[in-house]
Amino acid sequence: MAAIQNGVCSSHTGVAEFYNGKTVFITGGTGFMGKVLLEKLLRACPGVAKIYLLIRPKKGQDAHERLKLLLCSPLFDPIRKSRPSDLHKVLPIEGDITQPELAISSNDRLTLARTVNIVFHSAATIKFDEKLKLSVTINMLGTQRLVELCKRMTNLEALVHVSTAYCNCDRSEVKETIYPPPMGPDQVTSLVDCLDESLLDSLTSRLVGNRPNTYTFTKALAECWLKENKGDLPLVIVRPSIVLCSFGGPLKGWVDNWNGPTGIIAAAGKGLFRTMLCDPEKIADLVPVDMVINLMLVAAWRIGTTKTKDMPIYNCSTGQRRPITWKHFVGLCFKYMRKHPFSDVTWYPDGTVTASRTLNIINKYLLHWLPAYIMDGLVWMAGGKPIMVRIQDKLCKAATCLEYFTMNEWHFDDENVRILSQQLNEKDREEFCFDVAKIDWEQYVEDYVLGIRRFIFKEESSSIPHARRQVSRLYWLYRCxxxxxxxxxxxxxxxxxxxxxxxxxxxxxxxxxxxxxxxxV
Known part of the structure; x- marks a missing residue:
């Protein structure tokens, strides 16, 4: 039995050993972070007994078909080669986070209640411009329904709720504590239930207040509700900042979605995006996805071995221990997009970030919209299908969603994260690394660019020499x-x-x- 001294676990049980024989339940397992969590559990915790994934039927595919497709991801290739039988530990639970009882069958609910030891709740809508009703349904009501299920789990040892460091972005300094939102969770739920959706949409900006979107607002509501209603659940909250590609193995630079800065960076590498509203001197609080996952796994170990009734909160961020400015980050991205250029680029990868709204608007018209209309006009006259204006419209909307985060800066206190790291032995500190001070931004951004090239655009490294020749020709044309x-x-x-x-x-x-x-001469 682990001893507890001043709230600090002195157990000699390692992190991987903690998961031996355990059954894990994951929501959001088909998402970016969920996949990395699943892979890390299988690879670093070989003693885990079973892993249940909550999967919603989608596009004519049932839960089993979606799981099979998920496990075909390149991320699982190392496990498929070394321990293929471990993939059979992963089992689908058909359900839907937006429905009562999570739309899980009574038999599956009974199975989960009897067998699950550890729960990771990462299901959420991360769309910044999501309508309030759906955002509340997924991010808040979905969390409430999961908690109801967890309270029936007779052997539950840890519940890890994934929030966001920006749920309190209306404050410049964010500590590892719960801040009360301007409206209580139950009040917001009542409004969502009784108001017509069109009326609710018109009131959204007033309800959200100083926060930039419904995502950060509903995440704050969910945290507040958890504090008030967790009861005796062994609950811990992990708050990552802006999550990017993986830092370490098994695939450095792995990323499989266009969310956040990735879509913008990919478009800039193709020569389609050249200006953005951004304060170049502000800190870009970016964190590798695998470091977030390692922190989640260790946080579950910590609360599962200390048996504390506290609700630890961990701000997973880089701004305090390994800061990088937006100017430096963007500069590195362009540097390595020219060293490892994408294939079939439209124009030479170059661009600028500016804190001037006026200059950014001028740049957008000159560098985005004017070329887009010219190219679409030429394509239309040639009998083709114009797409550049539509692409620029999507990129403009994506950039607008990010402007709040690129024009402001926060101080995320991470004292709890540092203390947690000190509680690990040397082996676990290496295997489950979440020490952001170890990030080499030069190498990380290079891996990020190569990851976008390989995993987003599906381009082989053998195509790099040809792409370099193409970019070199575009460079001289650009300068001329x-x-x-x-x-x-x-x-x-x-x-x-x-x-x-x-x-x-x-x-x-x-x-x-x-x-x-x-x-x-």
């Missing part, structure tokens, strides 16, 4: 166009203003004179 543009503008100005015309003539004569003075 810039020089031509400057010369045309200067020529226009010199024709209209005599002093500039005289200055231009003097400059040319000086250059000719200096050239004549140079000795011939």
């Amino acid at each position: 166009l810039q020089v031509a543009s400057v010369m045309c503008m200067w020529h226009f100005l010199t024709l209209r203003y005599a002093p500039l015309r005289q200055l231009w003539g003097n400059a040319l004569r000086l250059l000719i004179h200096l050239a004549r003075m140079l000795p011939f």
Whole structure:
């Protein structure tokens, strides 16, 4: 039995050993973080008995078919090669987070209640512009329904709820504690239940208040509700900041979605996106997905071995221990998108970030919309299907959703995370690393770009030399166009203003004179 001294676990049970013989239930297992969690459990905790995934039937596929497709991901290739039988530990539970009782059958609910030891709740809608009704249904009511199920689990040792560091983004300094929202969870639920959706949409901005979207608002409500209603559940909350690709194995740079900065970076690498509203000197609080997952696994171990009645909260962020500015991050992205360019780029990858809204609007019209309309016009005249304006519209909406986070900065206190890391032995600290101080941003961003290339665009490394030649040709075309543009503008100005015309003539004569003075070699 583990001893507890001042709330600190002194158990000699390692993290992997803690999961021996345990049954795990995961919501959101088909999402980006859920896949990484599942893979890490199978790879680093080989003693885990069973892993149940809550899976919603989708697009004509039932839960079993979706699970089979999920396990075909390249992320699971190492396990498929070394321990293929372990994949049979993963079992689907058909259900839906938006429905009463999670739409889980009575037999499956009984199975979960009798067997589950550890629950990871990562199911959520992460769309920033989601309508309030659906966001409340998934992020808050879904959490409530899961808690009701967990309270029936007779052998539950840990419940890990995944929130977000930005659920309290209306504060510049965020500690690892629950802050009360301006409206109580039950009040919001009542409004959502009784108001017509169109009326609710019109009131959303007033309800959300200083927060930028329904996502951060409903995540804050869910945390508040959990604090008030968790009862004796062994609950822990993990709050990641902006989650990007994996830092370590088995696949460095693994990413499988366009969410957050990834879609913008991918578009910039293709030459389709060149300007964004962003304060270049603000800290970009980015965190690798596998470090978040490691923290979740260790957090479950900690609460499961200490048996504390407290509700620990962990801010999983990089801003305090390994900060990087948006300027540095964007610069590194362009650096490695030119070193490892994507195939079939439309234009030379280049761009800028600016904190000036006026300059950004001018840049958008000149660098995004004007080329898009010109290209679509040429395609239309050639009998093709114009798509560039539609692409720019989607990119513009994605960038707008991110502007709040690229124009502001937060201080996320992470003292609990540091203490938790100190409680691990050396082996676990290495295997379940969530020490963000170890991030080498140069190497990480290079892996990120290569990951986008490999896992998003499905491009082999063998295509890089050809892509480099293409980008090199575009570079010289890009520079020639810039020089031509400057010369045309200067020529226009010199024709209209005599002093500039005289200055231009003097400059040319000086250059000719200096050239004549140079000795011939």
